[in-house]
Amino acid sequence: xxxxxxxxxxxxxxxxxxxxxxxxxxxxxxxxxxxxxxxxxxxxxxxxxxxxxxxxxxxxxxxxxxxxxxxxxxxxxxxxxxxxxxxxxxxxxxxxxxxxxxxxxxxxxxxxxxxxxxxxxxxxxxxxxxxxxxxxxxxxxxxxxxxxxxxxxxxxxxxxxxxxxxxxxxxxxxxxxxxxxxxxxxxxxxxxxxxxxxxxxxxxxxxxxxxxxxxxxxxxxxxxxxxxxxxxxxxxxxxxxxxxxxxxxxxxxxxxxxxxxxxxxxxxxxxxxxxxxxxxxxxxxxxxxxxxxxxxxxxxxxxxxxxxxxxxxxxxxxxxxxxxxxxxxxxxxxxxxxxxxxxxxxxxxxxxxxxxxxxxxxxxxxxxxxxxxxxxxxxxxxxxxxxxxxxxxxxxxxxxxxxxxxxxxxxxxxxxxxxxxxxxxxxxxxxxxxxxxxxxxxxxxxxxxxxxxxxxxxxxxxxxxxxxxxxx
Ligand code: GDP
Numbered sequence: 114x115x116x117x118x119x120x121x122x123x124x125x126x127x128x129x130x131x132x133x134x135x136x137x138x139x140x141x142x143x144x145x146x147x148x149x150x151x152x153x154x155x156x157x158x159x160x161x162x163x164x165x166x167x168x169x170x171x172x173x174x175x176x177x178x179x180x181x182x183x184x185x186x187x188x189x190x191x192x193x194x195x196x197x198x199x200x201x202x203x204x205x206x207x208x209x210x211x212x213x214x215x216x217x218x219x220x221x222x223x224x225x226x227x228x229x230x231x232x233x234x235x236x237x238x239x240x241x242x243x244x245x246x247x248x249x250x251x252x253x254x255x256x257x258x259x260x261x262x263x264x265x266x267x268x269x270x271x272x273x274x275x276x277x278x279x280x281x282x283x284x285x286x287x288x289x290x291x292x293x294x295x296x297x298x299x300x301x302x303x304x305x306x307x308x309x310x311x312x313x314x315x316x317x318x319x320x321x322x323x324x325x326x327x328x329x330x331x332x333x334x335x336x337x338x339x340x341x342x343x344x345x346x347x348x349x350x351x352x353x354x355x356x357x358x359x360x361x362x363x364x365x366x367x368x369x370x371x372x373x374x375x376x377x378x379x380x381x382x383x384x385x386x387x388x389x390x391x392x393x394x395x396x397x398x399x400x401x402x403x404x405x406x407x408x409x410x411x412x413x414x415x416x417x418x419x420x421x422x423x424x425x426x427x428x429x430x431x432x433x434x435x436x437x438x439x440x441x442x443x444x445x446x447x448x449x450x451x452x453x454x455x456x457x458x459x460x461x462x463x464x465x466x467x468x469x470x471x472x473x474x475x476x477x478x479x480x481x482x483x484x485x486x487x488x489x490x491x492x493x494x495x496x497x498x499x500x501x502x503x504x505x506x507x508x509x510x511x512x513x514x515x516x517x518x519x520x521x522x523x524x525x526x527x528x529x530x531x532x533x534x535x536x537x538x539x540x541x542x543x544x545x546x547x548x549x550x551x552x553x554x555x556x557x558x559x560x561x562x563x564x565x566x567x568x569x570x571x572x573x574x575x576x577x578x579x580x581x582x583x584x585x
Contacts, residue, residue: 354417395434473579
């Protein structure tokens with residue numbers, strides 16, 4: 114490839130490499146540095162173009178301010194198991210009736226739009242739970258504008274509730290609490306709010322700034338009020354998009370359907386998607402043959418914050434893959450091929466996540482400002498003591514950020530959060546579970562285990578000073 118770009122013989126490139134002391138074959142991929150040196154030998158300058166970066170840059174292309182319009186918020190529901198996430202999403206899906214339509218949305222779909230009586234819309238991602246949320250984020254997809262955290266009022270703030278809150282906060286997504294199951298005689302919403310207050314999460318009734326709504330998902334009680342609060346939060350966020358550009362967005366789910374081929378539910382985040390558009394999603398591409406809304410009705414176009422199911426891709430992209438529309442088929446195909454190539458390469462040299470050993474080097478390079486830590490311990494006392502001491506290590510140059518802390522084993526969700534937020538995991542007298550360990554190995558997430566508080570603090574301190582001796 115390099116030889117043909119420079120219009121010289123392949124053997125000339127190979128011998129240029131050899132003279133640099135690099136033995137290569139014809140089909141071997143060259144390091145960027147090598148390409149630069151070889152090209153230099155032949156009198157060429159090299160400009161590297163990174164497809165992913167190009168895509169990002171195009172995504173960020175300036176919009177004309179007058180083209181921007183208000184878009185609907187995109188909402189995810191998270192919380193502890195059995196606290197009522199699915200019930201809430203089901204109620205919203207089934208109860209909501211768009212003007213002129215009868216009945217709610219009957220089939221399950223990964224994302225749907227609901228329209229309130231005043232005509233305003235909200236898009237819901239129906240993949241409840243912070244694991245799905247963070248798995249998408251680990252793929253680089255930032256989709257959610259607002260997170261509803263469901264907490265059962267007959268129970269209390271649970272470990273997964275805390276996780277969900279940490280995951281939303283790490284993504285800088287504003288929270289709204291839905292205190293659920295208030296129909297139950299044993300429900301005590303005030304107790305939940307008090308617990309939240311003790312975690313420095315003050316709801317409005319308690320003089321804080323976080324919105325909260327008591328609801329019964331089962332009976333549909335106060336769900337309207339909850340949705341009003343979502344819209345209020347959305348107003349503050351001033352969510353805007355430009356319907357005049359080519360569509361970009363994220364894949365929510367995809368599958369192979371016997372009769373219809375590959376069916377992908379996607380969320381348009383900017384621009385307008387139209388039937389006939391050429392689209393690349395992950396490493397798949399195709400012409401949009403048909404588009405369906407959440408009710409199975411054919412639609413011709415979908416603007417910002419609209420979930421649609423599309424037919425016509427040549428495969429099933431992964432949830433969290435970004436998509437974008439290209440001017441013509443040839444360009445779409447080229448990008449899809451390049452992405453496939455990139456993905457293959459990336460699985461070989463997986464992205465390097467931060468480790469304590471790395472910190473000193475990154476600080477020296479000057480591009481490291483924040484050390485994210487996820488902290489798990491066997492008892493609350495040691496978790497709090499470690500949190501305090503670690504936070505005190507923050508300096509003007511580098512801030513220590515405890516993204517999530519909790520009592521218990523290191524879980525898959527902890528490792529996913531570390532991957533999405535480039536954090537290290539510290540375990541105090543606790544170890545990762547088998548699947549958490551597997552993910553950590555695959556994603557190259559550093560998990561440090563300690564049983565003496567002083568050792569943990571000392572290691573982080575020395576790492577920040579660039580003095581940590583490598584772990585043997
Ligand atoms: P998820 O695990 O968070 O998705 O929770 P589910 O929505 O599956 O709910 C767990 C259980 O709680 C189910 O048996 C629901 O019927 C019940 N449930 C959910 N919301 C309510 C509610 O508002 N009131 C009552 N009484 N039960 C509820």
